[in-house]
Amino acid sequence: MKAWTWDRYGPPDVLTLQDLPEPALAPDKVLVRVRAASVNPYDWRHLRAAPFLVRLSVGLRRPRPGLILGADVAGVVERVGEEVTGLRPGDEVFGEVPLGAFAESVAASPATLAVKPADLSFEQAAAVSMAAHTALQGLRDVGGIEDGQRVLVIGASGGIGTFAVQLAKAFGADVTGVCGPRGLDLVRSLGADAVDYTSTDFTERTERYDLVLDIAGGRSLRALRRLLLPRGTLVLVGGITSRGGLLGPAAQQVRGFLLSPFVRERVAAVQWKPNTADLRLLATLIEERRLAPVLDRTYPFAALPEALRHLEQGHPVGKIVLTL
Structure with a gap:
C-alpha cells in the first residue's frame, strides 16, 4: 500500500510517500480501505514535535520507523478480526485511529468507528470524528x-x-x-x-x-x-x-x-475521546439535517504536504480533507 511516513521532525517537506506492507490485522481490529482522511493540527504537531511532549509518544530524537500520520478516516471495511462483531466486510465506516490514516489501508478498532450515514460522502465523513x-x-x-x-x-x-x-x-x-x-x-x-x-x-x-x-x-x-x-x-x-x-x-x-x-x-x-456511541449520535444529527461537516477544501492523497502547509499557514474555514 502507499503511505506517508516521516523519519525526522520538521515541516511537511520531510514527509515521503512510500510502499509499505498492509498493517497486520489483530483479532480485535478491522482493516479499512481508506477513501478519505482529514487533516488536523494534531497531525502537524506530531510532524514537527511541537510541543516537545509529543516526542514521548512517537520518539525522542526522531519518529519511530514506519509511523504513519493521520487520525480521521472514512472508508470501506475489507477484513475483520475474529473477535470483531458488529462490522463486516463491505461496511462503509468513519471514525478515528491514533495514527495511520494517511495510507491506503489502516487497521482500526471498532470502538472508534461507526457506520457512515448513507447520504454523507466519504470526504464529508472523514471530516467528522476528531x-x-x-x-x-x-x-x-x-x-x-x-x-x-x-x-x-x-x-x-x-x-x-x-x-x-x-x-x-x-x-x-x-x-x-x-x-x-x-x-x-x-x-x-x-x-x-x-x-x-x-x-x-x-x-x-x-x-x-x-x-x-x-x-x-x-x-x-x-x-x-x-x-x-x-x-x-x-x-x-x-x-x-x-x-x-x-x-x-x-x-x-x-x-x-x-x-x-x-x-x-x-x-x-476537554480532551476528545473517540467512541462509537458519540459517532452514532453525530451520525443521527447529520441524518436529521441538524449537523453538517463544513469543508474548506479537498486535496488528492499525493498532495498531503500541501494540505498540511495550508492548515498551518492560514485559518481554514471548516475542514481540510484528503481523497484517495
Whole structure:
C-alpha cells in the first residue's frame, strides 16, 4: 500500500510517500480501505514535535520507523478480526485511529468507528470524528450545556468551531461565534451571531455567557473569565494557535486546572475521546439535517504536504480533507 511516513521532525517537506506492507490485522481490529482522511493540527504537531511532549509518544530524537500520520478516516471495511462483531466486510465506516490514516489501508478498532450515514460522502465523513468529538464532549460532557443558555465559541469558523456552533444550536443554546472576516458569513449561516476578532476586542464586549468554548487560544484566562456570567463555565480546548514549548496547547489547560478552585467561575479542559456511541449520535444529527461537516477544501492523497502547509499557514474555514 502507499503511505506517508516521516523519519525526522520538521515541516511537511520531510514527509515521503512510500510502499509499505498492509498493517497486520489483530483479532480485535478491522482493516479499512481508506477513501478519505482529514487533516488536523494534531497531525502537524506530531510532524514537527511541537510541543516537545509529543516526542514521548512517537520518539525522542526522531519518529519511530514506519509511523504513519493521520487520525480521521472514512472508508470501506475489507477484513475483520475474529473477535470483531458488529462490522463486516463491505461496511462503509468513519471514525478515528491514533495514527495511520494517511495510507491506503489502516487497521482500526471498532470502538472508534461507526457506520457512515448513507447520504454523507466519504470526504464529508472523514471530516467528522476528531473535530466533532472535541466539540460535542467540550459542550456536553465538560461544559454541561443546557437549553436556553448563552454560548460563545471562540474559533467558530474552523474545523472544531463549525461543529461546535451547530451542536450548541442543536442543544437549544443562543450562540455567538468569534472568527476572522473570512468566516463571518459561514458562522451566521450556521445560525449564530458572528464577531470579527480582527475589528473588535471581543473580550471587552459587555455581553456575558453561561458557557465559553475557547478553541483558538491566544487570550489570557483573566480576559476569558470576563466573558462569563457568575458561575459560568470556561471550557479550554487547548489553543490551536499554541505551537512550541514543552506543553504547547496543554499549558493553558494546566493553568486553568490550577486556577479553577480559586475563582467563582468554572474553568475546565476537554480532551476528545473517540467512541462509537458519540459517532452514532453525530451520525443521527447529520441524518436529521441538524449537523453538517463544513469543508474548506479537498486535496488528492499525493498532495498531503500541501494540505498540511495550508492548515498551518492560514485559518481554514471548516475542514481540510484528503481523497484517495
